């Protein structure tokens with residue numbers, strides 16, 4: 001190389017030097033670019049990274065959780081907050097049960113829910129939605145949350161529901177934004193719903209949700225992608241405790 005360089009016309013030498021310096025700077029810069037994907041150790045985490053990379057662009061997982069344990073800790077922090085629990089079970093109770101009852105009565109009128117539907121409320125906290133289902137006549141209803149609130153809510157993680165396959169006629173949730181792994185949240189719903197079963201989600205599309213949210217949804221399209229074995233059957237605007245859209249899927 002050195003001997004070749006000596007043979008080059010004198011005018012080319014500065015050019016080759018310039019080229020060499022430019023390439024070095026480019027190589028240096030490419031090494032400095034921060035890598036977005038945090039290092040994870042287990043293969044399950046690697047699979048989650050792959051699933052996350054394949055998410056539609058209208059659904060973003062919030063950065064900042066370094067592990068599932070940290071995410072659970074953060075969720076539990078709100079769920080276990082004694083002041084909030086006191087409010088949820090007293091001052092909030094009647095108003096919430098009334099509003100949920102109206103939503104469920106409406107779903108019954110649209111024949112998406114009936115008294116005989118075996119029903120599950122996902123991320124139900126103290127279970128106001130479960131109480132509402134019972135109030136409108138859907139007696140076989142239960143909720144799950146990380147912290148149980150018997151008898152309405154049993155312990156269960158929506159990323160891994162504590163139920164067998166194909167047992168519910170109806171599932172409701174207004175906590176989709178809390179899912180760190182939305183594909184698991186939806187996958188578990190499709191697993192535990194019967195064929196022909198109905199899932200109703202209340203979501204927020206027009207604004208960003210609260211600091212406990214783990215994802216941000218910008219349109220209904222990502223849901224249509226995630227519900228692989230279901231059809232979108234209804235979509236309407238609502239006013240539901242800060243959430244603005246009711247999405248209804250029916251499992252094939």
Ligand SMILES: *[C@@H]1O[C@H](CO)[C@@H](O)[C@H](O)[C@H]1NC(C)=O
Nearest residue numbers: 070073074075076077078081
């Ligand atoms: C949990 O909440 C308390 C206040 O209620 C706060 O001081 C603490 O930092 C929170 N911890 C986490 C992990 O968010």
Ligand SMILES: *[C@@H]1O[C@H](CO)[C@@H](O)[C@H](O)[C@H]1NC(C)=O
Nearest residue numbers: 114115116134135136137138
């Ligand atoms: C459903 O249950 C409610 C409340 O118990 C009752 O008023 C209603 O008549 C029932 N509907 C049917 C179709 O049985």
